[in-house]
Amino acid sequence: MRWILAMILATALLLLAAFETPARAEDDVRIQEEIWALPLPLPMFAYLVRPVGDGPFPLVIMNHGVSLNPTDRSFFPLVEFRDAAKWFARRGYLVVAPVGSGYGAAAIDIPERGVYGPFFSKVGKCTNPNFHDAGLAVAQVDLWIIDYMAAERRIIPKDVIVVGQSAGGWASIALASVNPPLVKAIITFAAGRGGRVGGKPNNNCAPDRLVEATADFGRTARVPMLWIYIENDTFFGPELSKRMHAAFTAAGGRAEYHLMPPFGNEGHFFIGSPDAIPLWSPLVAKFIDAQR
Template sequence: MRLCPAPGGPAPLVVINHGSPARAADRPGLRPAACDSEAVQWFAARGFAVALPLRRGYGASGGDWAEGFGRCPQADFARAGRESARDILAAIEAARRLPAVSGDRPVVVVGQSAGGWGSLALASLNPPGIAAIVNMAGGRGGWAEGAPNTNCRPDLLASAAGEYGRSARVPTLWLYTANDSFFAPAIAQALHAAYTAGGGVAEYRALPGFGEDGHRLFFGRGGSAIWGAELGPWLAARLGRPLASGAAR
């Protein structure tokens, strides 16, 4: 796990959770984002320490890959997300014990793509100390058979989102773009509808297209100006305080 400390001593924690490459062969080469990357710096400038864990089976994390959902016709997306949530929760517990983190302050969880899906699974567990969860283009089953704009079983994905929503009460913000090649607006909106129908607490933001593929918005150059405009006010409201706006280090 990479930790990017905030200047000035122990700080509240943000945990950023990565996606899953479309090709299995790319999982061993995955690396956490750098501390000077744009997405990390957005949070650092607002006074957060940022943890960037790698889940099982990615990069140098070790262990077997645990997030598989099986064959497409009978995809078990709910189970896959719960396995991601196990790793996210373990990373939160470990990061809270680090000297650079104020372990008694509320935690913010951010997840992109498969990391966003795992973060929604985490929300269904309602772990104590989690103030807010941000779902950046979350889901599973995208690029089915290696083809963009093709999802494995969007109906089963929505059903799994509804399953999470039945127990999830942590506030969540959902951000999806108009040109996401993994989760098009119709899929994203169906997930949100199923999640909230079950009782999940979620605010949905439909963002404009970004570059050639909006799925890359969160880590993309210039992306923070777009998602930050939505996230900043929402997060301040969830935390009950204005966010700092100093320059990132």
């Protein structure tokens, strides 16, 4: 019952701003924000923002990161990367930002007993992490969303972009390895898994294994990608991210790498700040335009 009330409240708050007037003259696309319950094989909620109108529209999927703490997952925001999603919507995209199973209002089944919803993207122990399968697990959700939105005739076929941050970026790299025919481009921010073990900065869980898994994905990935990292990211710092990119491209993957200057106190959460949009949007706009 508690999670239902949370969903009703979140929906009501979004409806207050459902139709938004552009803030600048050049932003001449009015957008509409919604909350959907996606009837996927593993049902989940999603934040959706799109231009006002019937569509169909090109699709952007935005994958969020992970927390290994179930209590933290229960407080996960229903709407993540709202400002970034609205930037894509104003460029004409329908944006779906799924809330992963085991997160937010869906994380708790029986709060009084501390029973939490399913969390299916674990990497296992640091001594033997399975980065590969954890990435593909979330990538499968993206494939379900693409199939569902295409079946509903909400999207323009073969015009899908996938965006991911942190573990969501890692899942996006995994998705590239299966080359979905409708996905034309993938963009990642601070992508990786196993960062800040024990809460310690620049303390990654098995970095060599992460680089190996990145190379494995690169062997089959042919989707054009844009990788954005930030100098003061204490989860996946410049040395590690450059190793990952080198391994991915040496194996055959296609990825542009950009290292942004330090941002705030922690660069890992770069995409979540509205102040970062003027910094990353020119790179992203140029990359997207190049895929037309």
